[in-house]
Amino acid sequence: MIKFQYDRAADVTDAVRQIAADPEARFIAGGTNLIDLMKYQVERPPRLIDISRLPLTSVEETPGGGLRIGALVPNTDLAYHPLVEQRYPILSSAIMSGASQQLRNMASTGGNLVQRTRCFYFYDVTMACNKRQPGSGCAAIKGINRINAILGTSESCIATHPSDMCVALAVLDAKVHVTGLSGSREIAVVDFHRLPGDTPQIDNNLRRDEIITAIELPAQGFAANHSYLKIRDRLSYAFALVSVAAALELESGRIKTGRLALGGVAHKPWRSVEAEAALRGQAAGPETFARAAEIVLRDAKGFGHNDFKIDLARRAIVRTLTQAANATPQSQADKRIR
Amino acid sequence: MSDVSRSAAMAAPATINVTLEVNGRSCTLTIAPWTTLLDALRDRLGLTGTKKGCDQGQCGACTVLVDGRRINSCLTLAVMKDGAKVTTIEGLETDGTLHPLQQAFIDHDAFQCGYCTPGQICSAAGLIAEGKAKTPDQIRELMSGNICRCGAYPNILAAIQQAMTAMGGKS
Structure with a gap:
């Protein structure tokens, strides 16, 4: 483990002041990703600012019928919150599909958003990685890239964002509330994470002086017709090879609103507005779902070991949309895929 | 830096x-x-x-x-x-009496090398306190953060079920 200075933030304003004054410091909340990365010496912050005691742990209803979730609500508490289970079951399901109960008890909502990729080459400091060391190259592109991205990749990075929670937040059109030196702003979850381009070292659009304070869910929760299907190399406690979040609003068998996002395939939760447009007004059936899958994956590109992900994603999209339409969401305990 | x-x-x-x-x-x-x-x-x-x-x-x-x-x-x-x-x-023990989970792990031989056992038992104590796991599938899923390289999983599951019954679902 590296050595570092440790400080606590007294409140949000103090946290922002401290992080702005020290460009190499990092916030720590749950620590489940950062401490791991520090042990591997992938992250070497000279100073940690502990934000875990800030009063950002409430879940409150908003005047518009949505929910405002404090950034420090543990993942478990969020997944088990009665209002989330009732109104946004796809979010509960996605959270419960990720990590282990011990990690979910520690991990915070805000920290889940800013967790880093699990690309093997990012974690191995002896390998080239543009995300870890800009300009050093990408060892994954010609390496063992089974877990890597098939959508939105660049010549400098094929890493994926590992979160399950964020895939559900993307279909729910959640917003991220952040506070920085110049005040507070909102960022749509779909605009929060970035594609790698030629700056893969920048995971998201959070500024250096900003702290995530809350996640806001709009009123529409797709509680009737939704599913989160996660495909991985073992049945639990593994990152997604491909995951799909599907949410439908149906009206006499036709799709009024369809939402679709994928995890494990890109540098960000992958939402396809074009595929969603192709769902709108159509019969909720296999032909419609297959067409949507074709649109999502039209520009998909494999890198050898991960070529299988394209077909896997196509089938997973159709399966998850079918589960959503039939109101038979994937169970995260019973592993049979129906 | x-x-x-x-x-x-x-x-x-x-x-x-x-x-x-x-x-x-x-x-x-x-x-x-x-x-x-x-x-x-x-x-x-x-x-x-x-x-x-x-x-x-x-x-x-x-x-x-x-x-x-x-x-x-x-x-x-x-x-x-x-x-x-x-x-x-x-x-976990009280005045020399084993916790129901400790006793259940012995009763069901829920280990081989024993290295993962303290973590398995503490995790199971947390699981029982959470009160979310009712079925074997749910217990397996919510215990997936504890790896047993010896593969004693069926016995671990049986031990947790015994302790859950003994404790009336409470911690």
Whole structure:
């Protein structure tokens, strides 16, 4: 483990002041990703600012019928919150599909958003990685890239964002509330994470002086017709090879609103507005779902070991949309895929 | 690292006082901020029941209860838990009587080498306190953070079910 200075933030304003004054410091909340990365010496912050005691742990209803979730609500508490289970079951399901109960008890909502990729080459400091060391190259592109991205990749990075929670937040059109030196702003979850381009070292659009304070869910929760299907190399406690979040609003068998996002395939939760447009007004059936899958994956590109992900994603999209339409969401305990 | 932050890190006090209530006893430790809760328990308090397996949050051998919730002590800085109540495998028995989970693990031979066992038992104590697992599938899923390389999973499941019944679903 590296050595570092440790400080606590007294409140949000103090946290922002401290992080702005020290460009190499990092916030720590749950620590489940950062401490791991520090042990591997992938992250070497000279100073940690502990934000875990800030009063950002409430879940409150908003005047518009949505929910405002404090950034420090543990993942478990969020997944088990009665209002989330009732109104946004796809979010509960996605959270419960990720990590282990011990990690979910520690991990915070805000920290889940800013967790880093699990690309093997990012974690191995002896390998080239543009995300870890800009300009050093990408060892994954010609390496063992089974877990890597098939959508939105660049010549400098094929890493994926590992979160399950964020895939559900993307279909729910959640917003991220952040506070920085110049005040507070909102960022749509779909605009929060970035594609790698030629700056893969920048995971998201959070500024250096900003702290995530809350996640806001709009009123529409797709509680009737939704599913989160996660495909991985073992049945639990593994990152997604491909995951799909599907949410439908149906009206006499036709799709009024369809939402679709994928995890494990890109540098960000992958939402396809074009595929969603192709769902709108159509019969909720296999032909419609297959067409949507074709649109999502039209520009998909494999890198050898991960070529299988394209077909896997196509089938997973159709399966998850079918589960959503039939109101038979994937169970995260019973592993049979129906 | 910039010169400014390098000098800040070097000027930092090397140790911090942390008070923990471990298995019902208050302990004040003077530790470096980079000490994990796992290392504080094992190396400073001599509570070696909690095991260091992967040290990366992937195996669950280091599972302890902090304020009643199961967590990975290897990914927790002890300084961040100042004031918390920690329960380790050593704290589960009462006056020489084994905790129902400890007894159930013996009854069902729910281990081979035993290295993962303290983590399995602390995790199961957390699981029972959560009250979410009712079916075998649910128990398996919510225990997936504890790896057993010997593969004693069927016996671990049976032991947890026995303890759950014995405890009436409560911790």
